[in-house]
Amino acid sequence: MYLKEQPLDVAALLAGVRHSDGGVCVFLGVVRNENAGRPTEKIEYQAYGAMAESEIGRIAAGLAREWPDTQVAIRHRVGELSVGEVAVAIVASAPHRAEAFAACRAAIDRIKATVPIWKREFHPDGTTEWLDPSAATPSRSPTAPLPR
């Protein structure tokens, strides 16, 4: 399972990849305290669970084809996260650093592009918004009631 409701254990993820390799690259996506100039109190990640699992699986399979000597581990949080918490963790282990960096970078870029996970920012003034990375500035419209 790539999606986790509990804090991500980066040490365990690191321990899960090969240690005989020459280069291990770690990417951690962390909840920021602001976005586009607005302070953020916390973040909610919502996922279409079944599809997110299969999409990340598809991405992992693609990475394994493109970088056959590289081992990649991926975990993504769902639920409510505080500022500073790790939202996504990627570990890529390869015989040389170039492949480790490349596979790690490709993993996070592809996850952001297609995996059905959504991010809602909560602001100190009580407003919330679903982030739209495709928009130049975040959409401010759906800023009202919290879900049932």
Add this chain to the structure above:
Amino acid sequence: MSVRVLYFASFRDVSGRQEEERPIPPGARVADLWRELVAEMPGLAASLTGSMPPAAVNAEYTGPETPLRDGDEVTFLPPVAGG
């Protein structure tokens, strides 16, 4: 014939529901269902740039012309923001 429609993120806020069963006419395609939903809930198309957001049938991305079958699980995806 009916399909199950799942709503996420801003679409869940607009529709006020997480999922629903919807009767569909035989031969209906993904784009037909989207048009029907928008006619009922114009807010779904509020921040849309193209004619239809990405869609998934049974948890797989698919195109607007995909025919729907009885019991399909259909989702229209607001802009994803993982990572």
